[in-house]
Amino acid sequence: MIKTDILIIGAGPTGLFTVFEAGLLKLKCHLIDALPQPGGQCSEIYPKKPIYDIPAYPEILAGDLTDKLLEQCKQFEPGFTLGERADTIEKQEDGSFIVTTNKGTKHHAPVVAIAGGLGSFEPRKPLIHNIVAFEDKGVEYMIKEPEMYRDKKVVIAGGGDSALDWSIFLSEIASEVTLIHRRNEFRGHLDSVEKVQELKNQGKINLITPAEVTGIVGDHHVKAVVVSQAEHIPREFEIECDHFVPLFGLSPKLGPIANWGLEIEKNAIKVNNALDYQTNIPGIFAIGDVNTYPGKLKLILCGFHEATLMCQAAYQIINPGKRYVLKYTTVAGVDGFDGSRKEAPKAVVKAIE
Amino acid sequence: MEQDINLKITDRDGVAHDVLAPTDMAMNLMEVVRSYELAPEGTIGICGGMAMCASCQCYVNSDHELPEMQDDEEAMLSEAFYVKDNSRLGCQIQITPELDGLEVELAPES
Numbered sequence: 471m472i473k474t475d476i477l478i479i480g481a482g483p484t485g486l487f488t489v490f491e492a493g494l495l496k497l498k499c500h501l502i503d504a505l506p507q508p509g510g511q512c513s514e515i516y517p518k519k520p521i522y523d524i525p526a527y528p529e530i531l532a533g534d535l536t537d538k539l540l541e542q543c544k545q546f547e548p549g550f551t552l553g554e555r556a557d558t559i560e561k562q563e564d565g566s567f568i569v570t571t572n573k574g575t576k577h578h579a580p581v582v583a584i585a586g587g588l589g590s591f592e593p594r595k596p597l598i599h600n601i602v603a604f605e606d607k608g609v610e611y612m613i614k615e616p617e618m619y620r621d622k623k624v625v626i627a628g629g630g631d632s633a634l635d636w637s638i639f640l641s642e643i644a645s646e647v648t649l650i651h652r653r654n655e656f657r658g659h660l661d662s663v664e665k666v667q668e669l670k671n672q673g674k675i676n677l678i679t680p681a682e683v684t685g686i687v688g689d690h691h692v693k694a695v696v697v698s699q700a701e702h703i704p705r706e707f708e709i710e711c712d713h714f715v716p717l718f719g720l721s722p723k724l725g726p727i728a729n730w731g732l733e734i735e736k737n738a739i740k741v742n743n744a745l746d747y748q749t750n751i752p753g754i755f756a757i758g759d760v761n762t763y764p765g766k767l768k769l770i771l772c773g774f775h776e777a778t779l780m781c782q783a784a785y786q787i788i789n790p791g792k793r794y795v796l797k798y799t800t801v802a803g804v805d806g807f808d809g810s811r812k813e814a815p816k817a818v819v820k821a822i823e
Numbered sequence: 824m825e826q827d828i829n830l831k832i833t834d835r836d837g838v839a840h841d842v843l844a845p846t847d848m849a850m851n852l853m854e855v856v857r858s859y860e861l862a863p864e865g866t867i868g869i870c871g872g873m874a875m876c877a878s879c880q881c882y883v884n885s886d887h888e889l890p891e892m893q894d895d896e897e898a899m900l901s902e903a904f905y906v907k908d909n910s911r912l913g914c915q916i917q918i919t920p921e922l923d924g925l926e927v928e929l930a931p932e933s
Contacts (some may be wrong), residue, residue: 516875597905653901655897735861737865
């Protein structure tokens with residue numbers, strides 16, 4: 471059981487900044503995120519895109535913003551449960567919560583802050599009529615354990631970075647890698663595209679474009695995929711394989727959080743914005759893009775503000791009746807849980823002779 | 824209001840809506856759909872309008888001349904589902920006076 475003061479669901483910008491604000495109040499945080507890395511959308515969808523409305527940053531790349539937030543909260547030693555989705559929540563008799571992930575990891579905290587953005591990222595499944603029947607029987611929408619593909623025949627579908635990168639990676643492991651895409655053009659980093667070209671020339675990747683997987687063949691496990699090729703004369707053929715890995719990106723779904731008994735409106739969680747961004751369940755807060763209230767704006771900077779106010783309310787729940795006044799970091803400095811201290815340099819007091 | 828244009832947008836349930844869209848607010852078609860809440864929040868414009876998610880895919884049913892498709896839109900549509908010959912990403916269609924009378928249909932959620 472992982473124990474913490476504030477359990478944050480979602481490690482995007484709002485969740486990461488919460489760690490800092492909570493740390494100033496000496497509250498410890500742990501974050502759960504379905505993605506394998508922190509940063510949320512900023513690192514998953516658009517790490518190389520600039521953002522222009524972060525206060526004091528005329529321009530910052532989304533990926534750099536994530537790095538800066540991680541650096542800013544580092545001394546408060548946040549814990550991370552990454553690559554796991556928060557599935558269930560159970561309220562305990564003392565008012566605290568136990569949140570369990572899809573992999574069974576349990577987290578215990580008196581306060582839960584949902585900073586889940588648009589939801590957890592789920593793979594987009596291609597429209598192949600019998601694909602569901604082969605899930606985990608040779609069809610995988612994400613590559614979690616590359617060793618699984620050793621000496622196997624693998625068909626990958628998709629035209630983005632993950633399709634390219636995994637084709638390159640698996641070409642060393644699998645006995646046969648076939649990459650299928652609807653167009654001749656791929657969108658990815660130039661070096662990935664060039665590397666696939668090189669591997670194709672060496673016969674290490676079998677490239678089929680423009681084409682589409684339209685069916686799966688097998689009894690209890692994938693045996694082959696049906697490919698429709700559109701070039702010149704349309705034709706259909708089968709490719710024998712042990713695994714079919716469609717990589718068509720991820721799309722966010724509110725997911726299990728929708729069943730936690732929280733008041734939901736327009737795919738977002740209703741909160742009390744006049745006070746502390748608490749939901750209809752005391753002790754559960756929702757901050758950032760995942761919440762809604764009159765006048766809500768889904769902006770990173772609004773998430774930062776919401777996180778800051780939420781931490782004050784969390785302090786009251788965790789330390790009932792305990793006195794506290796807001797301190798300015800410039801005056802009080804920042805004492806990390808790792809023993810580090812940041813403070814403003816003292817003014818020099820010296821006579822001029 | 825003279826800068827407004829008329830659009831006919833058919834939602835994912837097949838209901839047609841006649842809406843007015845301003846041409847002077849640098850809006851795109853995806854944003855117009857959101858402003859009228861013709862698709863539930865969180866199911867359209869997920870990437871914010873960067874041609875990176877295809878949640879605003881629509882079918883253009885009138886013969887208006889549209890802005891030419893850029894590489895990123897074409898690449899995204901090549902990975903999207905339910906794509907037809909008249910598919911476009913709403914976020915890449917800016918609302919201009921020339922688009923008055925445009926008719927589009929939202930593609931299914933995927």
